[in-house]
Amino acid sequence: MSDPCSAAAGELVRLIAGREVSAVEVMRAHLARIEAANPRLNAIVTLLPEATLLGEAEKADAAVAAGDPLGPLHGLPVAHKDLTLTRGIRTTFGSPIFADFVPEEDALIVERLRAAGAITIGKTNTPEFGAGSQTFNAVFGPTRNPWDATKTCGGSSGGAAVALATGMVPIADGSDYGGSLRNPASFCGVVGFRPSPGRVPVWPDETPWFPVPVQGPMARSAADAALMLSAIAGPDPRAPLSLAEPGEVFRKPLDRDFRGVRVAWSTGFGDVPFDPRVPAALAPARGALERLGCEVEDADPDMDGADVAFDRWRAWYFELNWGPLLDRHRESMKDTVIWNIEQGRALGAPDLAEASRRWTALLRRARAFFERYEFLALPVSQVPPFDIGVEYPAEIAGVPMRTYTDWMASCAWVSLLGCPAVSVPAGKTPEGLPVGLQIVGRPRDDFGVLQLAHALEQELPGSGKMA
16 A cells, blocks of 8 residues: 555554564655654654564564454554553653652553554653643653644653654543543644543553543544453453443444434533634534534533642642652652642641532533533643743733643543543644644443544545645
């Protein structure tokens, strides 16, 4: 085939299985693309040796020739976020503290991707401990936006988004606490899917009962995200929140008739400020939903208390996970990580009790909202990609940001709802920078969210185009 790097993941799997293209050819093409694009963009920060990768591709081809059973991702190159444990492969968490750390075990998501036939090529860049939606760290430096290298790619799964947008890999994994699968997807023009809590079981995990942090797929289309999800979803006894439904359900066709489906259209999300270029870029997406037959109404869920709940539980999470490191390595940690840990240490039981009450009330109101609407559509990010030298926006539309996460509220507060959400490329700013539409579905309706994303892609010109 002329260019394996621009092919859909599902198409590559079909061609490899049918011996129309070899896994070796696919691997060589992607390694060439990495060599050409990565030095400028810094998406992949650890790359396995070429001989090793070609050897794995040869094994994949031998399995095809022998008629062995093949997994749903057979022969696909995949990169893992540098927060994710990979046995025998350096995993730095974007921190100088772990600059030379090599794990002795794989994370569960890596186990499942390898079992599905994907070939690990290396690791993608992330901010230190995934803190913030701007991908830079003291170990590897910044990752640049492929549409404009003077801009950020977002984060924290920023390296994954850039690698996808430029054809360095056909699929990649990521994680999402406050938007880390969705924000970089929006900034780079790819698909980032935040699954329902427990859909993709997480192990190892210091907070196995906490539903906000999740792991999930990134790809260049909803169909490829669903294919990858089919390999990483499904229960695991090590993850107590894991859902019983098997991953295979996501291999069904995504086609669906959306006539009469009620969609809430929000360009304000309560009182959240937006750069005016963002809602302007997404205006055509509303028309696309209407052409699909959706009944689209202006409506905002009541997000009162979301700021308090998110800020306090995030601070608690940071102290739990990285507080012990602060005591030993303060000089090696970035200011925002230190601040978030110290915010956690300042919390008392009444603070978390109040956060829990507000969170519970938010969930009750969200349940009522989704009884009326099947989907909520809103901007992924409150701003377009900003300058690579800016750590985070200090203000939006004249509204000052209190913390380094305030500018992510349109993503972060959705994380509290326990609902699946996806970022779909849906427009561009006048400067040509991608803007993603966020589709949020009812709890555990991951398949429905991917179906609407898939349908919307067919209606939006330029959706899924590579940088």
